[in-house]
Amino acid sequence: MAIETKNLQVKYGDKLILKNVNFKVDRGEIVTIIGPNGSGKSTLIKALSRFIKAYSGKIYLNGRDIYTIPTKEIAREMAILPQVKHVSADITVENLVSYGRYPHLKFGKRLDKNHKEIITWAIEKTGLSKLKNRYIGTLSGGERQRAWIAMALAQKPNILILDEPTTYLDISYQLEVLELVKELNESLKITVIMVLHDLNQAARYSDKIYVLKSGESCQYGRPDRILEKKLLKDVFRIDAHIYEDKVNNCPYFIPHKII
Amino acid sequence: MRKATLLIIFVLLAVISFFISVGVGAVKIGPVDIARSILYEKDTVNYQIIWNVRLPRTIVAALVGICLALSGAILQGIMRNPLAGPNIIGVSSGGGFFAYIILIIFPQYYYLVPIGAFLGALFATLFIYSLAWKQGALPTRLVLAGVAVSSLFSAGTNTLMAFFPDRVQGVLGFMVGGLSAITWQDFRMILPYAILGIILILFLPNKLNILMLGDEVATGLGIKVEKTRFIFIIISSLLAGAAVSVVGLLGFVGLIVPHIVRLFIGSDYRYLFPGAIFFGASLVMICDTLARTLFAPAEIPVGIIMSALGAPFFLYLLRKKEAM
Numbered sequence: 001m002a003i004e005t006k007n008l009q010v011k012y013g014d015k016l017i018l019k020n021v022n023f024k025v026d027r028g029e030i031v032t033i034i035g036p037n038g039s040g041k042s043t044l045i046k047a048l049s050r051f052i053k054a055y056s057g058k059i060y061l062n063g064r065d066i067y068t069i070p071t072k073e074i075a076r077e078m079a080i081l082p083q084v085k086h087v088s089a090d091i092t093v094e095n096l097v098s099y100g101r102y103p104h105l106k107f108g109k110r111l112d113k114n115h116k117e118i119i120t121w122a123i124e125k126t127g128l129s130k131l132k133n134r135y136i137g138t139l140s141g142g143e144r145q146r147a148w149i150a151m152a153l154a155q156k157p158n159i160l161i162l163d164e165p166t167t168y169l170d171i172s173y174q175l176e177v178l179e180l181v182k183e184l185n186e187s188l189k190i191t192v193i194m195v196l197h198d199l200n201q202a203a204r205y206s207d208k209i210y211v212l213k214s215g216e217s218c219q220y221g222r223p224d225r226i227l228e229k230k231l232l233k234d235v236f237r238i239d240a241h242i243y244e245d246k247v248n249n250c251p252y253f254i255p256h257k258i259i
Numbered sequence: 260m261r262k263a264t265l266l267i268i269f270v271l272l273a274v275i276s277f278f279i280s281v282g283v284g285a286v287k288i289g290p291v292d293i294a295r296s297i298l299y300e301k302d303t304v305n306y307q308i309i310w311n312v313r314l315p316r317t318i319v320a321a322l323v324g325i326c327l328a329l330s331g332a333i334l335q336g337i338m339r340n341p342l343a344g345p346n347i348i349g350v351s352s353g354g355g356f357f358a359y360i361i362l363i364i365f366p367q368y369y370y371l372v373p374i375g376a377f378l379g380a381l382f383a384t385l386f387i388y389s390l391a392w393k394q395g396a397l398p399t400r401l402v403l404a405g406v407a408v409s410s411l412f413s414a415g416t417n418t419l420m421a422f423f424p425d426r427v428q429g430v431l432g433f434m435v436g437g438l439s440a441i442t443w444q445d446f447r448m449i450l451p452y453a454i455l456g457i458i459l460i461l462f463l464p465n466k467l468n469i470l471m472l473g474d475e476v477a478t479g480l481g482i483k484v485e486k487t488r489f490i491f492i493i494i495s496s497l498l499a500g501a502a503v504s505v506v507g508l509l510g511f512v513g514l515i516v517p518h519i520v521r522l523f524i525g526s527d528y529r530y531l532f533p534g535a536i537f538f539g540a541s542l543v544m545i546c547d548t549l550a551r552t553l554f555a556p557a558e559i560p561v562g563i564i565m566s567a568l569g570a571p572f573f574l575y576l577l578r579k580k581e582a583m
Binding site: 090091 | 462465468469471472473478482525527
């Protein structure tokens with residue numbers, strides 16, 4: 001078990017956002033969290049990434065209570081790409097990727113040859129070799145997202161958490177990012193947990209889909225079990241037809257109307 | 260490599276500024292004579308002028324520049340706000356208010372002004388921080404709390420001035436910031452904080468670089484965001500507070516120097532910190548030299564020179580760089 005939550009509750013101020021979440025991810029899986037706006041997807045991601053504290057319940061990383069593990073040690077095991085991230089336009093790609101080595105650096109130490117090799121590897125793996133000396137400000141949205149993923153890769157994590165990695169990207173860049181994530185999962189056996197808004201993409205790229213509804217887990221399973229008429233109706237309030245994508249071997253749907 | 264070259268230029272600029280600042284005045288002394296007096300000639304008139312008058316002032320000017328520039332560079336980073344400067348964490352308003360209380364109400368204790376200003380600066384920072392705290396102190400809340408607390412202290416200062424109009428004259432110098440009558444005593448006051456600042460650049464640029472990526476990314480990379488931010492704010496307040504206590508309200512340096520250096524050298528703090536150190540030192544040394552020589556024998560406060568020269572130069576750079 002890479003990540004597991006037990007009776008997880010999270011509050012924002014007085015408001016209970018996650019009510020009772022039991023979430024399990026096995027090693028090597030791609031798990032996508034879906035749910036309508038306000039269902040608590042991002043909150044769950046933020047709790048898993050220790051950015052907001054649980055109000056009650058437990059979060060386990062490889063079987064250990066996440067709050068008992070030193071934060072730098074977590075960062076060597078698990079990399080996170082949140083929705084909100086900033087970067088100065090005058091930082092180079094290589095520079096940004098090098099920050100991924102921070103959790104492996106001892107206090108006051110500089111990046112040695114070994115670190116630099118990993119940075120180069122992460123840049124190659126994300127197909128950014130030609131762009132490594134470019135300033136972030138000059139990149140397209142898709143290239144920029146790849147640079148962030150390269151930074152996460154430089155952490156050499158076993159788990160990668162992505163909060164809406166395709167938002168604000170054109171469709172070709174969306175696929176590019178998801179293909180990259182899939183490739184990393186297959187070649188490096190990285191466990192991936194992500195939030196996606198596009199349910200068809202979730203169905204295509206995930207091993208399992210976790211459905212949240214008003215802060216509670218509602219369904220969890222393989223895409224063909226999740227993408228069903230009844231669930232789309234209950235959770236997303238849409239009437240849809242389900243088809244099969246024979247090329248990619250996954251279900252997809254076309255929405256007809258709001259219920 | 261271009262960044263390393265730029266850094267060397269900043270270092271040379273600081274060396275040149277140093278010799279100009281020590282050499283120019285009623286008696287002009289050449290660089291060779293300056294070096295000679297500092298190193299071995301102890302019984303000349305030049306030695307007296309340099310050691311007793313010019314050198315303490317020049318060195319304190321440099322240290323003030325370093326402290327304010329580093330303070331501003333840190334704050335602009337952790338707040339991710341280009342308008343952040345020592346003013347935003349209440350250093351100027353808090354330090355100023357405490358200094359005024361002493362200067363106006365207890366003028367007999369004028370020698371406590373540096374300590375008072377220093378403590379006031381620190382107190383204001385902690386006050387702002389505690390106001391902004393709500394499960395963490397977000398940059399936007401810090402900036403807003405900073406603006407609010409600053410106006411509160413300014414109101415206090417203005418009230419004092421209104422009640423004691425006859426004593427306002429004496430505090431004007433503190434308000435605009437000046438380096439006249441600086442002695443080795445002031446040097447000893449500011450030195451520990453400047454050293455602290457320089458140690459800081461050796462160890463903390465990576466942390467600040469990562470903090471700039473946003474709280475969530477920084478958490479993901481294993482940084483304790485709140486703790487780190489608090490430490491940076493305190494260091495920043497100490498640096499600016501030390502400078503303010505010695506020269507008065509010169510916060511403008513802290514806003515403008517990191518910006519100028521950033522335009523040349525970029526936002527990577529491994530270069531920005533050393534750049535800010537040397538450029539901050541150069542700028543204050545040069546401006547102070549102008550302040551005491553332009554209308555000699557009369558002297559104008561360095562803060563006025565700084566704003567009169569700095570602001571247009573800064574705007575010029577900003578426009579030029581944007582056009583490129």
